[in-house]
Amino acid sequence: MAAIGALVKKVWSIRRFLVLLCTPLVLLPILISLPPKEGKCLFVILLMAVYWCTEALPLAVTALLPIILFPFLGILPSNKVCPQYFLDTNFLFLSGLIMASAIEEWNLHRRIALKVLMLMGVQPARLILGMMLTTSFLSMWLSNTASTAMMLPIAIAILKSLFGDKEASEDLNRENGENQASLQQNKLYTVPTELQFLASPEDNDLMEEKEVAIEISLDLKKEEEYRANIWKGFLISIPYAASIGGTATLTGTAPNLILLGQLKSFFPGCDVVNFGSWFVFAFPLMLLFLFLGWLWISFLYGGINLRGCRKKKSERRADAEDRARAVIMEDYQKLGPIKFAEQAVLFLFCLFAILLFSRDPKFIPGWASLFTPGFVTDAVTGVTIVTILFFFPSQRPSCKWWFDLKAANTENVPLLSWRKAQETVPWNIILLLGGGFAMAKGCEESGLSVWIGGQLHPLESVPPAVAVVLITIVIALFTEFASNTATIIIFLPVLAELAIRLKVNPLYLMIPGTVGCSYAFMLPVSTPPNSIAFSSGHLLVKDMVMNKNSSHKVIEHCSSPWSSIAGPPLSSLSLCDVHVTTFFFTG
Structure with missing residues (x-):
């Protein structure tokens, strides 16, 4: 058994190398x-899908494989593959990332976050809502990872001021255990008879003290459970809000931009999806999901009392x-007055x-x-604005400087x-986007998309809503098991062909897939x-799974609005017509 265990460990240590070698042989x-x-x-x-799911190679390196394999296998020449890595969609995303860098550089995002928390109040339910609103707003413009990394230390500082750290919780548990042990030793749970009450008034007083001790012990236990639940609620709300908020803008998360790029590749006549139209469609849904998530x-975690009665707040x-409240105010005051650069x-x-x-x-x-x-x-607009960041001064210009010969001549x-x-700027994301666009171009030029469509004919009888x-x-x-970017790259070509088979607008399937x-x-x-x-060490996997079960129902419920673009049967690939425009701005 020891030899088998050692062999398993050796195989596990070279698992990525084995995936790299074995996958091409299996797919031959x-x-x-x-x-x-x-x-x-x-x-x-x-x-590429296997390499992305297993991370046998870094995700960005896997995204470069079409530059190698498409020309060698005769699928696409290099002069058609390489331009896919720098389409205008990539530059739109790049401009969003650069703008986010400037916001982080001058701590503007932290000022916004603390200000929102000051306005929301410090009751747990309000603080969770404030955390989710702030995180979702930031993730519309910053990356989801950056928004979470920025908000989590703020949340932990607030939680420690509310409940103390883990050591304090352990002391409370220990105190609770000692109280319960002393109660059992003194046999506090025995029920006195009427004769005992009449015979000994002192014993009667002692029994009342024991009952009070029991109530205090139970209160301590409830208080500890309350603390643990609020910790979990805070920590879960931040990454969830980051993922939800990223769906509201095209630049909020990579899958949204991949949808835009693949639409342009498969359906060049589709021009209704841009930054503004996506925001009008996605922002209300983001608010709905955020509210339901809150x-x-x-x-689940005790932030709201649904019993219809307000309990008296303990001291x-x-x-x-x-x-x-003092912690939030102190952090905000540390930022000082708003600077010219922030403005x-x-x-x-x-x-x-x-x-x-x-x-x-x-x-x-x-x-x-x-x-x-x-x-x-949109790419022209984004790059124009972010270019200004690289020459606009961070100090307020002064006319007196020109007339003061003694003033410092600093750049x-x-x-x-x-x-x-x-x-x-996470440059690897740009390569990931390019890899997805290159895959879409390869599917189109090689005829694979048409072949996939031919294999999907059994699904023609499936109702579109199903x-x-x-x-x-x-x-x-x-x-849940693969990168969001890799997942949508793999599925979007299939969804486009399935939509044609079902004779519905491709956005009817591609948008729910992208948001999901x-x-x-x-x-x-x-x-x-x-x-x-x-x-952070305060969450278990089961805590996240409990929330996921409810999110499926919410996403599925949103299949109903898509009916407004299912529309009439589509007879050509110029699919994005007035029906889609009507959906985006009225539905």
């Missing part, structure tokens, strides 16, 4: 059994809330959002109509340096925000 029959070009493309896609977390809890970044951030919303809102002419049609995209420091952008529910469940489960992909709530490994919260 695909090259033989399928038509040549379609089989080669499917071979590459499945190979209710569910508060119900201990009142003091704890005062301490929490400048806030102004440019608001300008960034307004210009993206108003470029081409569809229901009215946008400012892009002043230029040559089709020339100005102005811009709002963001390129060195800082290099350090903070298809939406099944797709959402499958993708939401699959993304971001709802990776169940496991610590599902998404980096979950891992960050889980690493």
